Amino acid sequence: MLNEKYRTISQVHDAFDRKELSSVDLTRDTLAAIRASKHNAFLLTMEDRAMAAAKMADQILLQHGKVPRDTHPLLGIPIAIKDNMVIDGVRTTCASKMLENYIPPYTGTAVDRLEKAGAVFVGKTNLDEFAMGGSNENSAFGPVEHPTFPGYVPGGSSGGSATAVKAGFCIAALGSDTGGSIRQPASYCGVVGFKPTYGRISRYGLVAFASSLDQIGPFTNSVEDSATLLEVMGGHDPLDSTSSERPKEPYAANVRKKLEWKGLRVGIPKEYFIDGVDPSVKKSVKEAIEWVAKQGATIVDISLPNTPYAVSVYYIVAVSEASSNLARFDGVRFGVRPPNAMEVEDIADFYKRVRANFGPEVKRRIILGTFALSSGYYDAYFHKACQVRRLIKNDFDRVFKECDVILGPVAPSTAFKKGEKASDPLKMYLNDILTIPCNLAGLPGMSVPCGKDEKGLPIGIQIIAPQFRDDLVLNVGHAFETGYTGGGR
Amino acid sequence: MNPEWEVVLGLEIHTQLATNTKIFCGCPARAPEGVSVADLGPNANTCPVCTGQPGALPVLNRKVVEFAMRAGLAMNCEIRKKNVFSRKNYFYPDLPKGYQISQFDLPICEKGYVDIEYKLGGKEQTKRIGITRIHMEEDAGKNLHMDDFSLVNLNRACVPLIEIVSEPDMRSAEEAGAYMRAVYAIVTAIGVCDGNMQEGNFRCDANVSVMPKGSNKFGTRAEIKNVNSFRFVEKAIEYEVERQIALIQSGGKVVQETRLWDSAKGQTFSMRSKEEAHDYRYFPEPDLIPVQIEEKWLEKVRSELPELPSQKKTRYISELGLSSYDAGVLTSSAALAQFFEETLKLIGGEAKASAKAISNHLAGEVSRLMNEESVELSAVKLTPKHLAEIVKLQTSNVISSTGAKTVIAVAWKSGEAVDVIVDREGLKQVSDTGALEKAVDAIIAANPGQVAEYRSGKEKLLGFFVGQAMKATGGKANPGMLQEIVRRKLSS
Numbered sequence: 001m002l003n004e005k006y007r008t009i010s011q012v013h014d015a016f017d018r019k020e021l022s023s024v025d026l027t028r029d030t031l032a033a034i035r036a037s038k039h040n041a042f043l044l045t046m047e048d049r050a051m052a053a054a055k056m057a058d059q060i061l062l063q064h065g066k067v068p069r070d071t072h073p074l075l076g077i078p079i080a081i082k083d084n085m086v087i088d089g090v091r092t093t094c095a096s097k098m099l100e101n102y103i104p105p106y107t108g109t110a111v112d113r114l115e116k117a118g119a120v121f122v123g124k125t126n127l128d129e130f131a132m133g134g135s136n137e138n139s140a141f142g143p144v145e146h147p148t149f150p151g152y153v154p155g156g157s158s159g160g161s162a163t164a165v166k167a168g169f170c171i172a173a174l175g176s177d178t179g180g181s182i183r184q185p186a187s188y189c190g191v192v193g194f195k196p197t198y199g200r201i202s203r204y205g206l207v208a209f210a211s212s213l214d215q216i217g218p219f220t221n222s223v224e225d226s227a228t229l230l231e232v233m234g235g236h237d238p239l240d241s242t243s244s245e246r247p248k249e250p251y252a253a254n255v256r257k258k259l260e261w262k263g264l265r266v267g268i269p270k271e272y273f274i275d276g277v278d279p280s281v282k283k284s285v286k287e288a289i290e291w292v293a294k295q296g297a298t299i300v301d302i303s304l305p306n307t308p309y310a311v312s313v314y315y316i317v318a319v320s321e322a323s324s325n326l327a328r329f330d331g332v333r334f335g336v337r338p339p340n341a342m343e344v345e346d347i348a349d350f351y352k353r354v355r356a357n358f359g360p361e362v363k364r365r366i367i368l369g370t371f372a373l374s375s376g377y378y379d380a381y382f383h384k385a386c387q388v389r390r391l392i393k394n395d396f397d398r399v400f401k402e403c404d405v406i407l408g409p410v411a412p413s414t415a416f417k418k419g420e421k422a423s424d425p426l427k428m429y430l431n432d433i434l435t436i437p438c439n440l441a442g443l444p445g446m447s448v449p450c451g452k453d454e455k456g457l458p459i460g461i462q463i464i465a466p467q468f469r470d471d472l473v474l475n476v477g478h479a480f481e482t483g484y485t486g487g488g489r
Numbered sequence: 490m491n492p493e494w495e496v497v498l499g500l501e502i503h504t505q506l507a508t509n510t511k512i513f514c515g516c517p518a519r520a521p522e523g524v525s526v527a528d529l530g531p532n533a534n535t536c537p538v539c540t541g542q543p544g545a546l547p548v549l550n551r552k553v554v555e556f557a558m559r560a561g562l563a564m565n566c567e568i569r570k571k572n573v574f575s576r577k578n579y580f581y582p583d584l585p586k587g588y589q590i591s592q593f594d595l596p597i598c599e600k601g602y603v604d605i606e607y608k609l610g611g612k613e614q615t616k617r618i619g620i621t622r623i624h625m626e627e628d629a630g631k632n633l634h635m636d637d638f639s640l641v642n643l644n645r646a647c648v649p650l651i652e653i654v655s656e657p658d659m660r661s662a663e664e665a666g667a668y669m670r671a672v673y674a675i676v677t678a679i680g681v682c683d684g685n686m687q688e689g690n691f692r693c694d695a696n697v698s699v700m701p702k703g704s705n706k707f708g709t710r711a712e713i714k715n716v717n718s719f720r721f722v723e724k725a726i727e728y729e730v731e732r733q734i735a736l737i738q739s740g741g742k743v744v745q746e747t748r749l750w751d752s753a754k755g756q757t758f759s760m761r762s763k764e765e766a767h768d769y770r771y772f773p774e775p776d777l778i779p780v781q782i783e784e785k786w787l788e789k790v791r792s793e794l795p796e797l798p799s800q801k802k803t804r805y806i807s808e809l810g811l812s813s814y815d816a817g818v819l820t821s822s823a824a825l826a827q828f829f830e831e832t833l834k835l836i837g838g839e840a841k842a843s844a845k846a847i848s849n850h851l852a853g854e855v856s857r858l859m860n861e862e863s864v865e866l867s868a869v870k871l872t873p874k875h876l877a878e879i880v881k882l883q884t885s886n887v888i889s890s891t892g893a894k895t896v897i898a899v900a901w902k903s904g905e906a907v908d909v910i911v912d913r914e915g916l917k918q919v920s921d922t923g924a925l926e927k928a929v930d931a932i933i934a935a936n937p938g939q940v941a942e943y944r945s946g947k948e949k950l951l952g953f954f955v956g957q958a959m960k961a962t963g964g965k966a967n968p969g970m971l972q973e974i975v976r977r978k979l980s981s
Contacts, residue, residue, distance in 0.1 A: 084544075085544070086542075086543070086544045092543070092544075094543075099543070102543070104537075104542060104543070104544070105537060105542065106537045106542065106545070108544055203544075203546065204544065204545065204546050205544045205545075206544050207543040207544045208543070208544065208776075210775075211775035211776050212775035238548065239546060239548060240546050240548075241546070241547070241548050241549065241776065241777050241778050242546075242775075242776065242777075242778060320772060321772075321775055323578075323770075324576050324578050324587070324588050324770070324772070326587075327578060327580065327586065327587020327588055328541050328543065328585060328586050328587045330580055330582075330587060332582045332585075332641065333540065333541060333585045333641070334541075334542075334543060342637070342638070347580075347582070351580060370770065373578070373770035373771075373772055374768055374770060375768050375770070378770075378771075378772070382772060
């Protein structure tokens with residue numbers, strides 16, 4: 001674990017400015033901490049590349065006397081990348097046996113922008129195979145340990161990134177969020193996890209799980225840092241047609257502006273406090289909301305009536321897209337070939353042997369998706385799901401006329417013990433009910449720590465805003481994080 | 490064709506678009522000028538997008554949409570304002586993503602038609618063939634099968650195509666051939682396709698079925714895939730029609746299946762049946778946003794549309810006095826029409842007189858050589874400059890029509906200057922009256938018997954004297970002049 005003094009970008013940069021820390025020192029310590037850890041949060045460390053980047057950062061530091069924050073807002077900052085994002089020449093596995101030997105020939109846009117801003121990549125983090133799962137138990141390379149509660153899961157699918165940030169193996173980490181894969185592990189681990197608006201950050205270089213839902217986002221120890229990372233990574237990318245052409249805003253500068261709680265209309269959806277949500281989670285989130293009300297915000301009771309259908313819709317749309325996205329892992333161009341490839345009977349036999357390399361959850365989803373798209377079933381499943389998805393989006397459009405932001409829990413429970421839900425996929429799927437609606441509607445959503453349950457396991461509060469109001473999510477998150485002292489955090 | 494049966498044919502034509510770059514990435518869509526695609530190294534013309542690297546995303550090439558619009562307008566289609574791409578999912582080694590990005594239920598062009606002309610029993614026929622739809626899609630790569638393994642080349646992956654789907658309006662192989670030729674003429678004339686059929690840049694799938702004459706219920710159809718020649722499509726259809734009729738007449742049933750044409754054997758054979766057919770699991774491509782075609786863009790494309798083959802043909806007939814047949818041949822491909830017009834321009838002077846002469850060569854020797862060698866006009870060394878000089882020499886009686894054919898055939902391969910060829914091959918005609926008279930005198934003197942016979946009324950012998958004199962001049966005599974001199978001398 002790294003020095004507690006250096007947990008945010010500004011703490012590190014101030015230390016650089018004071019010459020009390022160099023990027024090389026910080027990077028060396030970080031890599032050593034990762035090597036010594038037993039969390040299995042990393043699938044690969046990038047020692048040489050990291051040290052080279054750190055040396056470069058120290059040179060820039062030397063040239064400028066202090067951190068040139070305008071040109072290099074991430075100078076010398078150790079960052080970990082979820083192993084479903086590609087970096088040229090760095091093995092990318094998606095925690096799948098299928099890609100255990102895949103070396104991508106290019107770098108994704110978000111990662112490239114971080115690197116150009118001065119970031120030092122320390123390694124690739126563990127995840128549920130192809131980002132399919134909510135506990136990080138679906139990794140072909142073993143589960144990730146919870147950063148502070150041994151024996152518990154860190155959540156998923158970006159469990160490695162959440163653990164890495166909480167345990168101090170980096171200052172920030174990238175995750176991807178298709179149905180809650182950033183926000184849920186952030187809530188479980190007690191860090192900030194931010195899924196920006198769909199299309200705000202380019203997906204170019206993110207190995208697709210469900211293209212219409214996937215979004216890259218940061219894990220950080222402060223909301224301010226999430227704003228900095230969004231500002232660096234966000235904005236249109238000519239290589240991703242679904243990235244928005246809307247200019248990005250100065251998120252980092254805006255986030256520090258004082259939020260006027262008075263006049264802010266905060267929507268509380270009743271569907272997010274149903275019976276399935278743990279009492280301890282409800283209690284903690286409600287306390288936080290009471291504090292928000294005390295600051296002068298107007299609390300508005302709202303209803304998102306189609307929320308109960310979100311999980312069903314998601315598990316049709318996401319798996320359908322996944323069944324197509326994962327077709328390329330067929331052993332011809334990508335994917336591990338059977339050792340006796342020359343002895344296969346025919347191409348069908350070849351495919352069968354290759355595709356056996358997928359783990360059980362991935363297989364389950366490919367089969368479900370293939371079924372949902374099959375002729376004769378398309379209308380009843382995929383098409384119907386797309387229609388209901390529209391209704392879920394309409395719910396949000398309607399309530400955002402009555403409120404500016406929505407607050408609620410991130411997940412129905414706190415982190416659970418390893419193996420507890422592994423045998424019951426349906427229970428695992430229902431765990432996503434509060435995060436999925438954001439993805440279906442393309443909205444920005446964030447998890448900020450707000451308390452702990454009776455065992456001391458972290459609880460996050462979810463902040464949701466209208467499309468492209470990422471600034472508002474960050475602003476509210478920052479005001480809450482810096483103002484709220486309750487919840488026993 | 491069997492008089493008791495009616496044939497129903499529909500064609501799906503795949504046209505490679507002549508854009509600079511591929512449909513979803515920045516890789517060149519074609520080999521550089523003068524380089525064959527085959528000469529590019531395997532997988533040399535690829536990038537993360539067209540090799541389907543995990544995480545890479547497609548970005549639509551606007552030029553593809555424009556070319557598709559152009560094709561649609563030239564074939565009288567309605568153009569869809571909001572265009573959506575879909576994924577067609579299937580596994581095949583030449584398909585790196587495991588799906589092809591195509592259009593499914595919302596194609597860019599619909600409800601068009603093409604008018605065709607063809608000969609039936611020596612009579613010119615015209616017919617309107619409906620176009621169901623035209624959609625945009627990416628091409629796959631290419632598999633190369635060796636003895637015990639296969640190789641994949643993705644140079645062609647992601648190259649833009651349009652698929653032009655006809656209504657089942659054709660009733661004979663001739664109609665299908667004429668339709669394919671008409672579409673070819675259009676797509677090359679409007680510059681959306683380079684027309685190179687050897688490279689597979691214009692190829693078709695033919696849906697063939699038969700039903701008893703008078704029936705209104707179509708029979709089960711078989712699809713013949715990937716035919717890349719006009720002649721083969723006609724032959725394949727003729728074979729397939731006979732096969733289906735024979736099958737039904739012997740109590741069998743036609744099964745819905747995909748068949749391939751074996752040009753060496755002159756037969757179609759089964760590739761896969763309906764039971765093995767794919768369920769493509771189409772769904773809207775989430776990586777691409779819908780393309781909006783606003784009215785302004787459509788109008789711009791419409792206004793820039795060049796002269797269509799049918800318009801050109803009408804002009805050739807009315808302005809240049811060409812026959813319908815000749816005009817049809819010249820406008821059957823953009824390359825031919827352009828060659829014709831350039832030659833005409835180089836000759837200058839009275840256009841009508843030269844037009845007929847040029848047209849005779851293009852529709853005759855040039856077309857014959859193209860067919861014989863299966864090459865495009867752009868790939869040979871004969872230029873409009875050659876042909877212009879050939880026609881000029883012929884008009885001024887310097888070379889004979891046979892000599893002209895020889896020059897064409899030589900220049901076709903060597904590209905040498907016309908006068909060099911004429912000299913070396915000794916093609917210059919003897920048009921010197923004195924020399925010709927001398928030769929004829931000698932023949933008359935040497936054959937008194939035949940002279941007497943001729944003069945007593947056996948005029949058929951004229952040919953004998955002309956032939957002998959031609960022989961004496963080494964075949965170089967101007968045949969018209971020679972005949973004239975022989976006739977005069979014998980009658981005097």
